Amino acid sequence: MDGDHLKTLILLGALLLSTPLSAAQLDLQLGENSRTWQTAELLKHPQVQTITISNDVSYKREMTYRAVPIAALLTGIKPDDHLQAVALDGFAAELSAAPLLNAQGARAWLAIEDPARPWPALSAGKHSAGPFYLVWTDPQAGNISPEQWPFEVASIRQLAPVAQRFPALLPDPALKADDPVNLGFALFQKNCLACHRLNGAGDAQFGPDLNIPFNPTEYFGADFLKRYIRDPQSLRQWPQAKMPGFSAQVLPDQDLERLVGYLKHMAGRKVQP
Secondary structure, X not given: OOHHHHHXXXXXXXXXXXXXXXXOEEEEEOHHHOEEEEHHHXXXXXXXXXXEEOOXXXXXXXXXXXXXXXXXXXXXXXXXXXXXXXXXXXXXXXXXXXXXXXXXXXXXXXXXXXXXXXXXXXOOXXXXXXXXXEEEEOHHHHXXXXXXXXXXXXXXXXXXXXXXXXXXXXXXXXXXXXXXXXXXXXXXXXXOOOOOOEOOEOOOOOOOXXXXXXXXXXXXXXXHHHHHHHOHHHOOOOOOOOOOOOOOOXXXXXXXXXXXXXXXXXXXXXXXX
């Protein structure tokens, strides 16, 4: 290779390294109000502003973002509607619309990664939380769980409620609505279904099925399942572990009991996918 060719390759490499991230698009599937937003459009949205998240769930520190209230993008959505945010890695967060539409208390925002000012990587060798990231201000006011902070969001779509889409997840219909098992099912939808399926039911592509072939209540002894949910790496440590811990602030002890109760109940209601 002669000197001129070498200089050309070096120059091309430098240009590639200095090229900002490419813009992305967010696909909103909201029936008659469906549309696709480009990064540049969102960064110029009339309601875009700079927000500070004091304790970011994904970055574990204070972060500042350019963001739009998610409610401003959910045209036609009503509080009793159901939405699903799908990430690039297959994470599928099931979201009740009501908290997303709040203007007070816990408030949801779509953080937008500017290609000219990329966010830091989530960890060594990983991507950032962009191009779009659902974040919350004052999340404690709404008991917002870590699973309600999806990052690398590619689409948000309006769907029928989980119970209608996936009857294989349902507890025994003879149980009363306020039975602890049914309350545990609601907690399962909020905290687990974004990563896991159960009886093959669910849209997540991330974690293992929690009933087939075995339910965790069948192989975790005594209180070890609760300990695992609280702090997964306290029982199993490996560098690529992705399951977050659920603190007592996010999942109070009574709720943890209900969640485990639902799982134990479903161990007796296995349905082969």
